[in-house]
Amino acid sequence: MDFDFPEDINNARKKAQEFARKEINSRMAKEYDRKEKFPEELRKKAFEQGLVDYTNPWSMLVTIEELCRADPGLGISATVSLFGAEVIMLFGSDAQKQKYLTQVQTGEKIMGLAVTEPGGGSDVAGIKTRAVEKDGKYILNGAKMFITNGTIADFFVMLIRTEEVEGKRHHGLSAFIVDSDLPGFSKNKLSGKLGVRATNTAELILDNVPVPKENLIGEPGKGFYYIMTFFNISRAYVAAQAIGIAQGALDRVLEHLNRLTKEGNTALAEEVQFLAADIATRIEASRLITYKAASYLFQFRPNPTLTSMAKAYASETATFAAEKALEITGYSGIMGDLERFFRDSKIMEIWEGTSEIEKLIISRNILKEYAEVA
Amino acid sequence: MSMEEQDLLRSAVKEFAQKSIQDRALKIEHEGIDSALLQSLAAQGFLGARIPEKYGGSGIDLHGYLTIINELATFSPSVSALVMLVNSVHAALIGDSEPEVMKKLATGEATVAVSFSDVLEGSWTATSLQKSGNGMKGAIQASTLHNSQYAIAFNREDGHLYLFRNGVKALEEDSGLSFRGLSNGPLEIDSTDFTVLSDRGLESLKNVVDSLDLEVAAIALGTAKGALDKAIDYVKVRKTFERPLKDYGPVGNGLSKLMAEYLALSSLLDTVDEKDERARLTLKVLSVDFAKRATKAALQYHGGYGYIEDTGVEKFYRDAMGLSILFQRPHHDTMRLSKEIFGEKSGYL
Numbered sequence: 001m002d003f004d005f006p007e008d009i010n011n012a013r014k015k016a017q018e019f020a021r022k023e024i025n026s027r028m029a030k031e032y033d034r035k036e037k038f039p040e041e042l043r044k045k046a047f048e049q050g051l052v053d054y055t056n057p058w059s060m061l062v063t064i065e066e067l068c069r070a071d072p073g074l075g076i077s078a079t080v081s082l083f084g085a086e087v088i089m090l091f092g093s094d095a096q097k098q099k100y101l102t103q104v105q106t107g108e109k110i111m112g113l114a115v116t117e118p119g120g121g122s123d124v125a126g127i128k129t130r131a132v133e134k135d136g137k138y139i140l141n142g143a144k145m146f147i148t149n150g151t152i153a154d155f156f157v158m159l160i161r162t163e164e165v166e167g168k169r170h171h172g173l174s175a176f177i178v179d180s181d182l183p184g185f186s187k188n189k190l191s192g193k194l195g196v197r198a199t200n201t202a203e204l205i206l207d208n209v210p211v212p213k214e215n216l217i218g219e220p221g222k223g224f225y226y227i228m229t230f231f232n233i234s235r236a237y238v239a240a241q242a243i244g245i246a247q248g249a250l251d252r253v254l255e256h257l258n259r260l261t262k263e264g265n266t267a268l269a270e271e272v273q274f275l276a277a278d279i280a281t282r283i284e285a286s287r288l289i290t291y292k293a294a295s296y297l298f299q300f301r302p303n304p305t306l307t308s309m310a311k312a313y314a315s316e317t318a319t320f321a322a323e324k325a326l327e328i329t330g331y332s333g334i335m336g337d338l339e340r341f342f343r344d345s346k347i348m349e350i351w352e353g354t355s356e357i358e359k360l361i362i363s364r365n366i367l368k369e370y371a372e373v374a
Numbered sequence: 375m376s377m378e379e380q381d382l383l384r385s386a387v388k389e390f391a392q393k394s395i396q397d398r399a400l401k402i403e404h405e406g407i408d409s410a411l412l413q414s415l416a417a418q419g420f421l422g423a424r425i426p427e428k429y430g431g432s433g434i435d436l437h438g439y440l441t442i443i444n445e446l447a448t449f450s451p452s453v454s455a456l457v458m459l460v461n462s463v464h465a466a467l468i469g470d471s472e473p474e475v476m477k478k479l480a481t482g483e484a485t486v487a488v489s490f491s492d493v494l495e496g497s498w499t500a501t502s503l504q505k506s507g508n509g510m511k512g513a514i515q516a517s518t519l520h521n522s523q524y525a526i527a528f529n530r531e532d533g534h535l536y537l538f539r540n541g542v543k544a545l546e547e548d549s550g551l552s553f554r555g556l557s558n559g560p561l562e563i564d565s566t567d568f569t570v571l572s573d574r575g576l577e578s579l580k581n582v583v584d585s586l587d588l589e590v591a592a593i594a595l596g597t598a599k600g601a602l603d604k605a606i607d608y609v610k611v612r613k614t615f616e617r618p619l620k621d622y623g624p625v626g627n628g629l630s631k632l633m634a635e636y637l638a639l640s641s642l643l644d645t646v647d648e649k650d651e652r653a654r655l656t657l658k659v660l661s662v663d664f665a666k667r668a669t670k671a672a673l674q675y676h677g678g679y680g681y682i683e684d685t686g687v688e689k690f691y692r693d694a695m696g697l698s699i700l701f702q703r704p705h706h707d708t709m710r711l712s713k714e715i716f717g718e719k720s721g722y723l
Contacts, residue, residue: 034549116678119612119613121614121677121678122614122615122677123614123615123616126614126615126616145678146678190682192400192682192683192684193681193682193683194673194680194681194682194683194688194691194692195681256496259498269705269722269723270723271705271708271721319670323666323695326695326699327698327699327704328496329496330494330495330496330497330699330704331491331494331495331496331497331699331700332496332497332498333496333699334550334551334552334695334696334699334700335515335516335550339550339551342551342695343551343692346670346673346681346691347681349674350674350677350678350680350681351678354674354677355674356624356674
């Protein structure tokens with residue numbers, strides 16, 4: 001067993017580190033956070049320099065990690081403009097891939113995934129937004145909430161109810177590609193988020209939006225399955241975001257402790273040393289689970305138990321690391337980057353499946369495995 | 375103050391907060407505490423709760439005062455912290471030497487910017503004040519209530535703590551992590567009218583921060599309660615998988631345990647003997663830790679809605695963390711507690 005990455009992945013990590021050093025700094029991160037401004041220039045540069053390439057998933061995983069390590073809000077914004085692309089890649093038609101994916105892969109266009117609805121969240125099967133066939137089109141009505149890239153995306157992959165199936169709520173859901181410039185489509189930017197404020201988040205309103213029939217992805221009624229397959233992929237990338245945040249918090253703790261040592265505090269309190277050790281250990285454990293989950297995933301044999309473990313554990317590591325980092329660094333932490341890391345980290349435990357949902361998936365799967373063996 | 379009187383006072387504070395703070399809590403976070411609210415707090419006798427009546431304060435006892443800041447924190451930790459600053463920091467540092475300033479503080483006619491950056495743990499920043507002719511000039515990198523008429527700041531050059539009566543200029547506001555309603559930010563001082571409050575300035579500042587044990591505990595518990603109240607209301611009505619969230623074990627039982635912890639700590643706060651240092655420290659250490667856990671859980675139970683400010687729960691999460699850094703010296707407090715437990719210096723390696 002070899003725990004080292006091959007050279008090309010190590011080079012991708014180095015390239016991302018170099019990009020982060022050159023293009024992301026504290027002052028800039030603070031400004032985008034305060035103004036809740038999407039860093040379009042940074043996103044474009046990331047594409048121009050070849051950092052964003054989801055056809056090479058391992059490179060993407062370590063790139064996300066390194067950019068979020070520099071700053072979570074900017075790092076996510078720079079790498080999230082293909083959010084939902086895997087649904088089209090895996091289940092879309094050749095025409096859909098050609099029309100929609102080509103331009104997001106080059107960074108010319110931005111896309112998003114719209115699943116969550118107002119009052120919804122973990123209960124994906126509880127989708128209320130409806131599509132009704134009329135005059136050769138699907139007419140969409142309803143609303144989507146907390147949608148990443150909400151006001152800047154050119155189109156979205158949306159999960160919509162096309163049929164009521166008695167007693168089987170996850171049936172009757174279909175996935176569509178919905179252009180954001182269609183009549184009846186409106187969006188409201190959500191401001192005042194606790195963190196990742198450079199990312200763009202919105203509520204989408206669909207008022208009789210006419211979607212061409214050819215924008216249905218795959219088969220009608222299979223949307224729930226497509227989206228769950230997607231979550232198995234996206235959760236590995238969210239785990240990478242979380243690892244980046246945790247590592248970024250640890251970097252700043254080590255910088256602080258190093259400065260303390262240099263200034264004559266040669267004997268650091270053991271309580272502080274223990275905390276730093278705990279953060280570092282959790283990060284290493286998060287990496288191992290995430291890379292293992294990714295290794296299954298990228299070989300097209302996903303393991304949902306491992307993916308949920310990676311997402312839940314890495315997310316809780318991110319909030320743990322940011323919280324403990326603030327406790328260790330105290331006043332300088334709260335006046336510097338770490339207060340932002342603290343605010344940013346909390347979303348990791350919420351989006352793409354809350355920690356509670358991940359734990360339910362894990363426990364159901366391990367109980368099922370046990371029952372099968374027994 | 376008897377328990378019955380404390381209950382009556384709590385009801386009065388709650389009624390005031392529902393009327394004057396609840397609907398403006400978000401505005402307070404964005405724009406700070408305005409003069410109208412300051413005047414209302416003063417008119418109710420909350421602003422100068424501990425300040426002697428001769429200066430226009432209410433002169434009430436410790437438990438009455440703790441009840442006020444505890445209840446205010448359930449609506450706005452920033453407003454609660456303001457009352458704590460006025461009574462336990464500004465008035466404590468200024469004392470009887472400045473009756474006119476004390477009167478203005480108690481009546482809400484003026485506020486005082488104060489910087490703790492020289493004494494807080496983990497601080498690399500320090501104030502840089504210098505004598506300049508008959509005046510004094512310099513910059514203070516961070517202060518609370520930075521848009522005030524007066525300022526209290528430490529001069530590293532001569533070791534004195536000063537009260538500046540003029541030449542206090544607020545620079546660009548930096549909302550920061552927590553207590554955004556207090557208007558935090560850097561100050562520029564160019565003053566010709568100032569008084570020495572203490573010739574052992576650093577020690578005075580440390581002493582005043584360390585004296586806030588019960589106030590910090592009261593704010594921590596109020597902050598936790600504010601978040602828990604919102605979470606309890608939310609999980610009763612919010613459904614997932616067609617059942618209210620409260621029906622799920624980790625949510626319903628998790629919140630119930632946190633409320634039980636809250637009730638236990640609150641009853642300790644209601645009866646604590648202020649001269650009992652061990653009890654004071656115990657309350658502070660446990661309450662601050664509890665507030666961090668409770669506000670985090672409350673936010674999580676709200677899901678994505680907890681992450682946006684409109685819901686009003688994320689500020690409690692930010693403020694609980696800020697409280698543990700901005701108004702206390704946590705490592706020092708733990709050492710104080712260890713000394714109380716072991717009867718000698720302990721836990722310092």
